[in-house]
Each structure stands twice: as C-alpha cells, then as structure tokens.
Amino acid sequence: MRGMTHGMLRGAVSILPLAFGAALYGFAFGLLAAQVGFPWWGVGLMSASVHAGSSQIVAVEQLAATGTVLGAVLAGVALNLRYVGIVASLADVLDGLPLRVRLIAIHITGDENWALTMAERAKSPDVGAAFLMGSGLVMISVWTASTALGAVIGAVLPDLERFGLGFAFTAAFIAMARGLWRGRSRALPWAVAAGATIAAISLGAPRAYGIVAGALCGLVAISLMRRTRAAAP
C-alpha cells in the first residue's frame, strides 16, 4: 500500500510540467466549447467523462460547423483510434489488477501520462500501474478543471504557439522516445513509422490517422525483420 502511494505520488509530481501545458490548452478548449453553447459544468462533465483532448476539440468544432451530433461524435471518436494501441500496450502494466481498477486506469490514461509511464518504465521496471494512475489522476483533474474554467472566464488567450507551448509537447515526446529506445535494431522500424506518418498526413490524412498508420507500418516492418531473421540460416 505504501509502495502504491509512493508510486502514485511519483507519477503525480513527474507529470506536473506536462499538466501545466495541458491546462493552457484546456482553457482554450473551454472557451471554444462555451461559444458552441456548452455551460461550464457541461464542459467539465465532457472532459471528465470523455478525457480525450483532441477528440473533444474536433467534435465541438464539427458541431459548430455542421450542427449534426452524429457526425461530430464520429469525427471525435475516429480521432481516438490510437488508444486501442496505447491501452493494449499497457497489458503488462495492468496485469493482476482487479477489473474495476483497470477500467479506471485506462479511463485516466492520456497520451502524456501513458508515454511518460512507458518511458520511465523502460529506465526503471518498478514504475508501473501506480505511476500511471498517479500521473493520470493529475492529468484528468487538470484537464477537467481547466476546460471548465476556460468556459467560465471566456477570456481571450494569447497565441499559445508563439510562446512555444506546442513545441514543449513535441520536445517532451522526443525525450520519451529516447527513453523507449531499444537499440539500433529499432532504427529502421522507427524510421518507417515516422516516414509513414509524414506520408499519410502529406497525402491529406488527418493527423490522428497518420499516427495510427505510422505505428501500424512500424509493426509491419518489425514483423518482416523477425521473419527474415527467423528464415536466415
């Protein structure tokens, strides 16, 4: 129990810089959602129950543009498909936990706390479900509060990109990729994944589909490498 608390606390503290960045995006999303007619508590309810930033943003934009609920929901849900892979990769981390705890853990899992957990776990195997849940609780709390607050305040935020906020996330993911690096044998599949993502987005695919396509192409590359190695004399 003490180990669990310590792990959760460690995760909660480690995610704080990323949570700060997410809060600024949360404010901006809350403002957008308020303009589409969501009250502040509705925005908070959506953030707590959906907990998928990009999905929420796209769905609300689509609702504003088209006025149709089903189309907006489908666009938002489709953007979230990478979570099949993200949650699947947590199988070892969540192994042995009761089902209700696993369901809570996957609900509070987002890009940032998942990637940080996997990167830290690659360095230190004692990082696991407690770290994931501690960091996840901070992220969902900050996301819910900041989006609701954005809807209340409704203030016009400065251009976040100008201050390098978007790039802060990119830099964080670069560091997490470094933590997940498993030797030169993965250079080719990683290059395939990056190349396929760039190709898909360049051809007009939405960013979220590009990520799914990239990860799938990387898996195919590793599978082919494994077969070639197995067939070698």
Next chain:
Amino acid sequence: MSGAHWAMIGLLALGAAAIRVAGLVAGGRIRSSRHAWMLEDLPGLIVVSLVASSLIGQPLPTWLAAGVALVIAVVTNHVIATMAAGVLAFAGLTWLGL
C-alpha cells in the same frame, strides 16, 4: 444545455470508453499470443509517430529546435531537461527570425 449537447457528451464518452476497452481486450489477447512482441514495440512506434505528426509541415526553426531537443534527450535521457532546452531553442530561433 440542449438535448444535442447532452447527446454529444454521452455518445462521445461512450465511444471513447469503447475504444479504451477494445484496447484492454486486445492487449490481453496479444499478450498471450505469439504476437506478444508487439506490446513491447508499440509504445516507441506510437511516440515516434506522434513526434513526426507534430513536425510535418512545420517551418525550419521547429525542425532545428527538434534537433536540439533530440541531442539533449540522447545526452540526458530526461524529460524536463529536454522540454526546457527544446522550448528555449524554439524561442531563440523564432526570436532570431530564422
């Protein structure tokens, strides 16, 4: 809040949950199959794809700042140090008007 707003929140929450549960089921199945290696490789591939999707279409300073972040990440293997160095490089390069 109108019925449409309620419907959107409910359906979006249902869709997001269904995708996460599908991942949970898939993870369990893959883990006990001959494709278990995928679970070890998937995180790196998704993170690399996330980075690539953030860089595509960005101007030169962003790519240069990403290069700086990569060097710091390789040297330090530390998330906060990489974020700080990356944002500083991004701000510096943008300020220089590159």
